[in-house]
Amino acid sequence: MAAMETQSAPLTLESLPTDPLLLILSFLDYRDLINCCYVSRRLSQLSSHDPLWRRHCKKYWLISEEEKTQKNQCWKSLFIDTYSDVGRYIDHYAAIKKAWDDLKKYLEPRCPRMVLSLKEGAREEDLDAVEAQIGCKLPDDYRCSYRIHNGQKLVVPGIEMSKDALPEKACQLDSRYWRITNAKGDVEEVQGPGVVGEFPIISPGRVYEYTSCTTFSTTSGYMEGYYTFHFLYFKDKIFNVAIPRFHMACPTFRVSIARLEMGPDEYEEMEEEEEEEEEEDDDDSADMDESDEDDEEERRRRVFDVPIRRRRCSRLF
Numbered sequence: 001m002a003a004m005e006t007q008s009a010p011l012t013l014e015s016l017p018t019d020p021l022l023l024i025l026s027f028l029d030y031r032d033l034i035n036c037c038y039v040s041r042r043l044s045q046l047s048s049h050d051p052l053w054r055r056h057c058k059k060y061w062l063i064s065e066e067e068k069t070q071k072n073q074c075w076k077s078l079f080i081d082t083y084s085d086v087g088r089y090i091d092h093y094a095a096i097k098k099a100w101d102d103l104k105k106y107l108e109p110r111c112p113r114m115v116l117s118l119k120e121g122a123r124e125e126d127l128d129a130v131e132a133q134i135g136c137k138l139p140d141d142y143r144c145s146y147r148i149h150n151g152q153k154l155v156v157p158g159i160e161m162s163k164d165a166l167p168e169k170a171c172q173l174d175s176r177y178w179r180i181t182n183a184k185g186d187v188e189e190v191q192g193p194g195v196v197g198e199f200p201i202i203s204p205g206r207v208y209e210y211t212s213c214t215t216f217s218t219t220s221g222y223m224e225g226y227y228t229f230h231f232l233y234f235k236d237k238i239f240n241v242a243i244p245r246f247h248m249a250c251p252t253f254r255v256s257i258a259r260l261e262m263g264p265d266e267y268e269e270m271e272e273e274e275e276e277e278e279e280e281d282d283d284d285s286a287d288m289d290e291s292d293e294d295d296e297e298e299r300r301r302r303v304f305d306v307p308i309r310r311r312r313c314s315r316l317f
Helices: 002-008 018-025 030-038 041-047 051-061 065-071 075-089 093-110 112-116 124-134 140-148 257-261 264-288 295-304
Strands: 158-160 171-182 187-193 207-209 220-231 238-249
Touching: 018 041, 030 041, 030 051, 051 075, 051 093, 065 075, 075 093, 075 140, 093 112, 093 140, 124 140, 171 238
Parallel strands: none
Antiparallel strands: 158 207, 171 187, 171 220, 220 238
């Protein structure tokens, strides 16, 4: 009789073992995993199991174990925080991040200073300002690349003396000379004492770096010149160090084809429609915030756009 009663008892989530459920959840994508939080309390607890989020962090954000250790966060928190920041680029982020990482891996042994010159990622508001300035929308993959690295800093000139040089070769910079030629062949010469107001002393193994700039009236040009030094121990001995010619060019500005085909009135109408859609999205988000969910559930819903849970279901069947 007891055996028959046991067999007729309804099967619930609470009666299922944990390991098979975790195995099933491990095959779900991040949105389905979040949706499971609204099915029942049991699934909510299981879907928060941190190892489940490790795969998603590696798949979508390329977050390594080392980065996780440095940030001292659990996998789920890392995923949610990253999604809150760059979630709109989730379809592009991993591929573009890998491209940047491969580029840095290639440059590291060959030109480490170039790697150091890469800027931090741009902010969303900065990219929005660029769109407003140029009058067209930037593709998401393009924006995503700038969110990772906002281009490169001004390349820093450097003066370096070999560490194998003799101590008596130590010297001090006296002046510099630049010959600047634009694309039209116009030449400008710049000569003056020191560099950026300094007269650095260069000794064996020492590197002196400084930041400077110039302007061109054309979109390209080149520079060359020399530095003038005197030896510290033989001040009457003066010598020049040539600066090899290097070229500079401004990237060609490309106007969106869609923007060219649109008249001013059509473009304004498109912008107004987009603003109306954004306002509707904001209204929907405001309605969702009025639910009675606790803080954690509200955060998950806000980040992942999960619909409001209407009721809990305690049984699987």
